[in-house]
Amino acid sequence: MIEILRIAGAALWAHKFRALLTTLGIAIGIFTVGVVMAIIEGLNVSFSEQISSLGSDVMYIDKRDWFMNRDTWLMTRQRRNIGMDAAAYIRERATYISHVSPRIYQRTTLKRGDKSLEHIATIGVAEDMAVISGTDLTNGRFISIADGHHRKPVVVIGDAVREELFEWEDPVGQRISLSGRKFLVIGVLEKQGQMLGRNMDNMVYIPAETLLKMFSRRWRNITIAVKASDPALLADARDEVEGIMRRYRKLRPGEDNDFAINQQSSLQEFYDNATRMLWMVAIGIGSIALIVGGVGVMNIMLVTVTERTREIGIRKSLGARRSTIRWQFLVESMTVSALGVLVGFLAASGVAVFIHKSTPLAARIPPAWGLLGVGVVVVVGLIFGLWPATKAARLDPIDALRYE
Amino acid sequence: MSPAKRNSVSTDPVSSNGLISFRGVTKVYDMGKEQVHALRGIDLDIQPNEYISIMGPSGSGKSTLMNIIGCLDTPTAGRYEFEGELVCDVSGDSIERMNDNELAGIRNRKIGFVFQTFNLLSRTTALRNVELPLIYAKVHRRERLERAREALVQVNLDDRADHRPSELSGGECQRVAIARALVTKPSIILADEPTGNLDSVTSREIMVLLDELYGQGNTIILVTHEAEIAAHAHRTIHILDGQIDKDESRPADD
Numbered sequence: 001m002i003e004i005l006r007i008a009g010a011a012l013w014a015h016k017f018r019a020l021l022t023t024l025g026i027a028i029g030i031f032t033v034g035v036v037m038a039i040i041e042g043l044n045v046s047f048s049e050q051i052s053s054l055g056s057d058v059m060y061i062d063k064r065d066w067f068m069n070r071d072t073w074l075m076t077r078q079r080r081n082i083g084m085d086a087a088a089y090i091r092e093r094a095t096y097i098s099h100v101s102p103r104i105y106q107r108t109t110l111k112r113g114d115k116s117l118e119h120i121a122t123i124g125v126a127e128d129m130a131v132i133s134g135t136d137l138t139n140g141r142f143i144s145i146a147d148g149h150h151r152k153p154v155v156v157i158g159d160a161v162r163e164e165l166f167e168w169e170d171p172v173g174q175r176i177s178l179s180g181r182k183f184l185v186i187g188v189l190e191k192q193g194q195m196l197g198r199n200m201d202n203m204v205y206i207p208a209e210t211l212l213k214m215f216s217r218r219w220r221n222i223t224i225a226v227k228a229s230d231p232a233l234l235a236d237a238r239d240e241v242e243g244i245m246r247r248y249r250k251l252r253p254g255e256d257n258d259f260a261i262n263q264q265s266s267l268q269e270f271y272d273n274a275t276r277m278l279w280m281v282a283i284g285i286g287s288i289a290l291i292v293g294g295v296g297v298m299n300i301m302l303v304t305v306t307e308r309t310r311e312i313g314i315r316k317s318l319g320a321r322r323s324t325i326r327w328q329f330l331v332e333s334m335t336v337s338a339l340g341v342l343v344g345f346l347a348a349s350g351v352a353v354f355i356h357k358s359t360p361l362a363a364r365i366p367p368a369w370g371l372l373g374v375g376v377v378v379v380v381g382l383i384f385g386l387w388p389a390t391k392a393a394r395l396d397p398i399d400a401l402r403y404e
Numbered sequence: 405m406s407p408a409k410r411n412s413v414s415t416d417p418v419s420s421n422g423l424i425s426f427r428g429v430t431k432v433y434d435m436g437k438e439q440v441h442a443l444r445g446i447d448l449d450i451q452p453n454e455y456i457s458i459m460g461p462s463g464s465g466k467s468t469l470m471n472i473i474g475c476l477d478t479p480t481a482g483r484y485e486f487e488g489e490l491v492c493d494v495s496g497d498s499i500e501r502m503n504d505n506e507l508a509g510i511r512n513r514k515i516g517f518v519f520q521t522f523n524l525l526s527r528t529t530a531l532r533n534v535e536l537p538l539i540y541a542k543v544h545r546r547e548r549l550e551r552a553r554e555a556l557v558q559v560n561l562d563d564r565a566d567h568r569p570s571e572l573s574g575g576e577c578q579r580v581a582i583a584r585a586l587v588t589k590p591s592i593i594l595a596d597e598p599t600g601n602l603d604s605v606t607s608r609e610i611m612v613l614l615d616e617l618y619g620q621g622n623t624i625i626l627v628t629h630e631a632e633i634a635a636h637a638h639r640t641i642h643i644l645d646g647q648i649d650k651d652e653s654r655p656a657d658d
Contacts, residue, residue, distance in 0.1 A: 003539050014527055314523045317476060318584070319512020319540040321505050397476045401523065 004324075008332040011304070012339075019336055022300045025293025026340025026380060027347065029286045030373065034348025034365055036282030039355065040275050042363035047271055057231035058132055059238060060103070060262040061086070061224040061245060067270045079258045080249075081221035084208065087126070089248045090226060096237035098229035099128035102208040104222045106215050110204070111177040112165045120161065121203035122178065124211030124222075132227045140172035140187030147186075148207040153178075156187040160201035178206070181214065238263075290376065293340060294384035301333050301388035312392050313400025326393035333385025338377045345373055422488070423591060423623060424450040424473060429482035431468050431646075442468040444646040445482065450625070452591070455618045457626040457634035460643035467596070469643060470627045474517060474594050475502075475510045486510060487591060512540050516585025520597035522577040524569040530556065530580045531565040537588045555583035559613060575606035582613060592623045599633055611636050 012019045064076045084102055091100040104124035110117040123129075130142040137156070147154050155178060162171050171185045183206065192200035212220060228237035238261060245259050305312070312325060320328075348365060355363035426448040433440040442465045450456060460466040471477035472484065475491060478501055484491040491510065492501040502510070516537075517523075524533045534552040543551070556562045559579040569577050578598060585593050595614065599607035615636055618624050626637055634640050642650040 010527065310523070311525060314525065315536070315540075316508070317474070317511060317517050317523070318537045319508050319588075321508045321540075323505075324540065398471055401476075401519070 004328050004331045005335075007328055008335045011308075011332055012335060015304075018300060019339065022296050022336050023293070023340030023343055025289055025296045026337050026376070027293070027344035029289030029293055030341050030344025030376065031347045031351075032289060033282050033286035033372075034345060034369065035351050036278060036286075037369060038348060038352035038363040038365045039361065040278060041366050042352075042355065042361040043275065045362045045364075046360070055132065055134055055227065056264050057228040057234055057237075058264065059226050059228070059234075059241060061090075061226065061241065062260045062262055063221050065260040066262045066266055076258075076260075082224065082259060083220075084212065084222060086245070086248055087222075087224045090224065090241060090244050093244050093247075094226070094237075094240055096229055096233055096240045097226045099131045099227040101126040101129040101132055101225050102222045103129070103225050104208050104211050104220065106211055108179040108204075110161065110165065112174075115165050117161065117164055122211065123203060123205050124208035125205050126208055128227075129205065129225065132225045135192060136190045137187045138190050139170065140185070142187055143205060143207050148209045151209045151213050152207060153181060153183045153210060154186045154207065155183040156189060156205040157185055158189050158201040158203045159191040160199055161204055162188050178204070179214070290380060293337070294380045297333050297336050297380065298384040298388060300336070301329060301385055302391070304332070305329065305388050305392040308392075309395060309400050309403040312395050313397050313403065316395070316397035317401060322393040325395075326389045329389035329392050330382065330385045333389065334377055334381030337381040337384075340380075341373045341377050345369070422449055422485070423452045423454075424448065425483075425485040427483040429472060429479045429484055431465070431472065431477070432480045441646050443472070443479070446646075446648060448641070448648065450592075450623070453618075453621055453623050454639060455615075455624050455626075455637045457628055457637035457640045458643060459629060459631070459634050459640055460649075461629065464643045465646040466627055466643045468646075470594060470596055470625070473592075473625065474515050475507045478507075486514060508540075512537055513588055514591045516582075516588065516590040516593040518578070518581050518585050518593060518595035518598045520600035522569070522574075522581045522601070524577055524580055524584075526569050529566050529568055530561060530572065530583075533569070533580055534584045534587050537584060541588060551587055552583075555587040556580070558586060558617075559583045573606075574602050575609055578602060578606075578610050579613065582610075582617075586617070586622075592625055593617065594625050594627075596627045597629075598626070599628075599630070607633070 061082065063079050063082055065072065068076070087100055087102045090097065094100070102124065106122045106124065107119045108122040110120050125143060126148055127143055127145050130137075138159075140156070142156055143154065146152070155176065157165075157171060157176075165171070165176060166174070171188055174185050175182050176185060177183070189201070189205075208222070226237070226241060228234045230237075242257065242261060245261075246257065249258055251258065315325060315328075345365075352363045352365050355361055426446050429443055429446040429448075430441070431443040433442055446469065458466050458469060468477065472479055475486070478484075478492045479494060481494045483493040483495070489510075490500065490502075491507070493499075494501070511517075524530075525536070528536075531549070531552050534555050535548050538548040538551060553562060553565065556565055559582050561576060561579050561583065564572060564576060564580075567576075569580070572580065578601075582593075582598075585595075593614075598614070599610055602610060611633060614624055614626070624637070626633065628634050639651070639653045641648055642652075
């Protein structure tokens with residue numbers, strides 16, 4: 001076996017440039033798949049880090065599903081808005097739910113002195129949101145029941161807002177203006193970082209009631225965030241919430257829901273679908289490149305067998321069996337494809353490192369890649385080497401010896 | 405378990421010390437419309453440590469004869485035994501022959517080929533060329549190198565072990581080829597026009613070497629069309645039109 005490897009190595013070494021060109025197709029195939037894998041792996045890492053901040057045991061009751069196509073969007077246009085009373089309705093009845101909070105989104109302009117921040121995400125919430133979102137405070141306190149009840153102008157600010165408006169000062173107890181109205185800063189949130197490309201610290205929380213009073217008509221649509229009391233009973237919690245909402249909406253059995261319950265998992269599903277597409281494209285391009293590369297290997301092996309007909313004759317006259325000759329050429333074709341895999345792998349690793357260094361994406365090539373590489377070597381080398389190798393093995397020793 | 409023992413059809417008793425036994429060996433090439441009779445019923449016995457030359461004009465069938473002796477080819481009719489082992493027995497409808505691997509095994513262990521065109525692997529050193537049959541015989545690496553060196557010493561080329569064929573003269577190449585033929589300690593050395601590509605001085609050197617090897621107890625079969633070369637042998641078989649025309653023995657004198 002070692003001898004066969006050595007013979008294959010020597011034969012390839014004699015035609016270095018040719019061998020390198022031959023491997024190009026395979027290298028490109030491996031490179032494509034490798035780079036896409038690295039990118040997807042990077043996406044996976046940051047996605048799962050980010051999505052976990054949504055909380056796997058949190059559900060969001062919305063008017064619509066987060067992800068839908070045009071048809072369902074049209075269908076759900078007629079749905080009624082979800083109001084604040086729904087949150088209270090759920091809170092009163094749910095047993096599998098530990099925390100409930102409305103979540104109302106508004107963009108506002110923040111000002112302090114001559115500093116001004118525009119388009120800041122301002123989210124109207126209740127006291128439970130502290131637990132539901134899982135964010136801690138570095139300073140001060142969160143919004144209380146009384147704050148909501150009295151529609152107080154109090155605000156809990158995100159870390160980015162604190163940095164912009166207060167720098168090193170302690171913001172708690174200070175006043176800022178929010179869309180022209182004075183608010184008292186009561187707390188500062190811990191730094192959250194990015195999620196899906198959005199800075200999560202560039203936001204503020206105010207009581208939901210305060211926000212509604214300031215900005216809206218009475219029947220503004222809201223989202224209700226609920227947290228299951230036991231993550232293991234998430235499915236029960238979901239069923240319960242669905243039942244409560246149906247009762248709240250007075251739906252008859254058989255009628256479709258006119259609301260949606262969204263979860264982290266629906267985001268996950270959407271993401272999985274998106275990356276699956278990416279995968280399929282990569283595998284498609286990769287396999288075409290591999291087939292082209294494989295045909296290249298076969299072509300070069302056929303040339304090699306013809307060129308070395310005499311050598312095959314000599315080896316046979318010295319007692320090489322058919323199987324030995326076949327193996328010799330199979331090992332050679334597998335070595336060529338191994339070389340391609342190596343080149344493709346190195347190139348893809350280089351690109352992965354580059355992406356990792358120059359973008360926030362933690363691109364890397366997963367270890368399973370090694371297995372895939374070995375598989376490709378074996379499959380491409382064997383499939384495309386088999387015919388030339390068999391041809392070599394079947395040569396008649398006398399004809400082969402006479403071949404000029 | 406020799407194929408001969410398996411052969412229940414076999415009737416001829418095998419001579420105990422016969423090296424090669426041909427009985428009615430015939431080779432017909434089917435060239436589409438016409439059939440070419442390369443060999444027409446050859447009967448031939450060769451004993452160990454004979455020095456034989458096979459002579460004949462081109463097209464006489466001597467190459468075919470050599471190929472069959474060398475187990476590179478098989479007859480279309482007749483019986484061939486090598487050291488009592490049945491290589492091939494074709495009579496009428498009954499065909500009994502070694503398979504491809506068994507033939508490869510015989511070539512590997514029992515026969516040492518020396519070709520007119522040397523047939524060395526060009527990118528490989530002399531030592532590695534000589535080592536090659538031992539690789540196929542699955543001899544261990546250390547023993548292999550030792551024996552390959554020994555064989556090169558036998559042909560006085562041990563100082564050229566690391567040279568490639570392109571760096572060697574024709575005579576040296578042929579001596580490497582002879583070392584390669586010797587290295588497995590074969591039962592016969594089969595030399596096909598071994599001096600055909602060499603000048604007269606080098607030819608003489610090669611023949612002296614072959615004579616020496618014969619003197620050391622090797623069996624040598626020489627295929628040639630030169631009477632001068634054939635004269636080194638002690639038995640000359642003349643082939644003409646696929647048949648043995650003359651089979652002359654001379655006493656080993658000189």
